[in-house]
Amino acid sequence: MRRRDLLKAALTLPLIPWAASPSLAFAREAMAAVGTWRARVRPGQPGWPSEAQWEQLRHAVGGRLERVQSPFDAAASAAAREEALAQIKNPYYLGDTAALTQTSGWVDAWTSRPSAYAVAATTTADVVAAVNFAREHHLRLVVKGGGHSYQGTSDAPDSLLIWTRHMNAVSLHDRFVPQGCEGLQAPLPAVTVQAGAMWVDAYGAVTTEAGRYVQGGGCMTVGVAGLVQSGGFGSFSKRFGTASGSLLEAEVVTADGKVRVANARQEPELFWAIKGGGGGSFGVVTRLTLRTHELPEMFGAVFGVIQADSDDAYRALIAEAIRFYREALFNPHWGEQMVFRSDNALRLSMVFQGLDQKTAEQTWAPFFAWVRARKDCRFKEEPHVIALPARHFWDAEFFRQHAPQLIVPDRRPDAPRDHVLWAGDEGQVGQFIHGYRSAWLPQSLLDPQRQAALADAVFAATRHWGFSLHFNKGLAGAPADALERSRDTATNPQVLDAFALAITGGESGPAFPGMPGASPDLADARSEARRIDASMDALLKVAPGAGSYVSESNYFERDWQASFWGSHYPRLAAAKRHYDPDGLFFVRHGVGSEAWSDDGFTRR
Structure with a gap:
């Protein structure tokens, strides 16, 4: 930036309103309202709980306090290490191990390192005891359910972990009315899920067993509570909206140790904040109740890979794919991805709901015919269209x-x-991330007069690195009811006008500290990170100012408040100050984290 431009920018900073730069405004308010805490304590420092005090906590939680040790720690047993190596690509094992997370780290960002102690909570009372203990002793507190955080928010060294994995009950309701809403809200079919349940548990109970649908995540091992708190998308969000949009009620333990039941009429600001405001920032969610929906008769998928034989052919393929999506797929029936690769290939990985196989095949027939008619494009993997009864979509048998x-x-x-x-x-x-970015692309890019610019940007992006368009993670084209539910959440409002979320990233295999043979090539990882950034930067030339989905975003996001939450950030910051004025709950780049160092231990 030239010196004149820098001075001009500096002079205008005090005039930027909240919506334009919430980070600056909240930083000022945070510093002006610093609570009694100046720093959190680590093991060995004055104030770290004594053995007798840890025993008191152990007694309060029924013996469910454990010292956390990585199976790759030098002091771990050979049997533990061997089991970990055998199961390192099993996400269920990782979730069942307090010391491990679903992502092992991110180059130059963070590394998965276990907490000092963990409360393996089985009841809300366990959570209350842990929250009170952390507050009274000024401890760094971490909450983990599914442990799927790409940003490293599911663990922290020298901390106390509230581990909700064992709170995984799922129960169905034919006619659910939130507390305090009797006579004010019509009863709805719903499902109540405890904080440690995964989506595989919820789908099994709701869809496979009961023949209903609940909007959740696409990956079955993701935790229900974490996904809902981050906003959350699933394969069929273009029809049913975000996961948080279906939330009817939640039980939350706040920083004062109180158990609050939050819904549209009780604790409404807390209720709104946990619907997309990010997990681990406002309290510990111990259970959630989500509305369920009528299950479509059929779900299905379309797979295939198309190879272009030249750059010009790939440009034409990209343009045709965008045109075809706008004309045939931009509606509530279709979700998931088109992957634009840097080797001039387009991979189709789409899903559909509410259509039979014949209708789906007829929908795609014109596009497949276009490919077959060209001499410079071919199917590297022949396309397949499959459909199945929706009740079996998550049916393992x-x-x-x-x-x-x-x-x-x-x-x-x-x-x-x-x-x-x-x-x-x-x-x-267990992935070790090299780079990761996402951006919501506005539906205006699908207008006929802008499709060429979008196609050019897509091609330019693939010269650096491949990326995918996740159509189910942009809600433009969704029905009015899904949009209305999703609008009443804390997620960045850009999602409502986006036709897709663009995602690009790269990773290598598991690299937990101390793991035998885990030695990622850091130079290669950094090189990939630069190419990933260049790819997204090229794409964003047609979508400047695009926001990012908090759970699938860049660890190094600069103006993260605006990117993750947009105009909703001031309201979220107010809820944070009300329910957690001293900042007991901390995640890096979470609401209110401006007041703390990146590791969450020191007041800024």
Whole structure:
């Protein structure tokens, strides 16, 4: 930036309103309202709880306090290390191990390192005891359910972990009315899920067993509570909206140790804040109740890979894919991805709901015919359109019988048979991230007069690195009811006008500290990170100012308040000050984190 421009920018900073730069405004307010805490304590420092005090906590939680040790720690047993190495690509094992997380780290950002102690909570009372203990002793507090955070918010060294994995009950309701809403809100079919449950648990109970639908995540091992608090998308969000939009009620333990039931009429600001305001910032959610929906008759998918033989052919393929999406797929039936690769290939990984196989095939026929008619494009993998009864979409036994290649089971001897994951998600397990970015693309880019510019930007982006358009993670084209539910959440309002979320990233295999053979090539990782940044920067030339989805975003996001929450950030900051004035709950780049160092231990 030239010196004149820098001076001009500096002079205008005090005039920028809240919506334009919430980070600056909140930083001032945070510094003006610093609570009694100046720093959190670490082991060995004055104020760290004594053994007798830890024993008091152990007694308060029924013995469910444990010292946390990584299986790759030098002091760990050989048996623990061998089991970890054998199960390192099993997400269920990682989730069942207090010391490990679903992502092992991010180059130059963070590394998965376990907490000092963990409360393996089984009741809300356990959570209350842990929250009170952390507040009274000025401890760094971490909350982990599914442990899927790309940003490293599911663990922290020298901290106390509230581990909700064992709180995983799921119960159905035919006619649910939130507390305090009797006579004011019509009863709705719903499901109540405890904080440690995964979406595989929720889908099994709601869809496979009961024949209903609940809007959740696409990856079955993601935690329900974390996804809802981050806003959350699933394969069929273009029809049903965000996961947080379906939240009816939640039980939350706040920083004062109180158990609050939050819904549209009780604690409404807390209720709104946890609907997309980010997990771990406002309290510990111990249970959630989500509305369920009528289940479509059919779900299905479309797979295939198209290879272009030249740059010009790839440009034409990109342009046709964008045109075809706008004309045929920009509606509530379709979700998931088109992946634009840097080797001039387009991979189709789409899903649909509410259509039978014949209708889906007819929908895609013109696009497939266009590909076959060209001499410079070909199917590297022949397209397949499949449809199945929606009730079997998460039915592990159905897939074992009909398509075992699409699932990977938890192979531990005592594993529940329904605990499987999609084979396509296995590459994420234990990943060490090199770079990751996302951006919501406005639906105006699909207008005929702007499609060429979008196609040019897509092609330019692929010269650096590949990326995918996740159509289900942009809600433009969704029905009015889904938009209305999603509008009443804390998620960045840009999602309502976005036709897709663009995602680009790169990773290598598990690299937990101390893990034998785990030595990522850091130079290569940094090189990939630069290419990933260049790819997204090229794409964003047609979408300047695009916001980012908090759970799938850049660790190094600069103006993260505006990017993650946009105009909603001031309201979130006010809720944070009300329910957690001293900042007990901290996640890096979470609401209110401006007042703390990046590790959450020191007041700025």
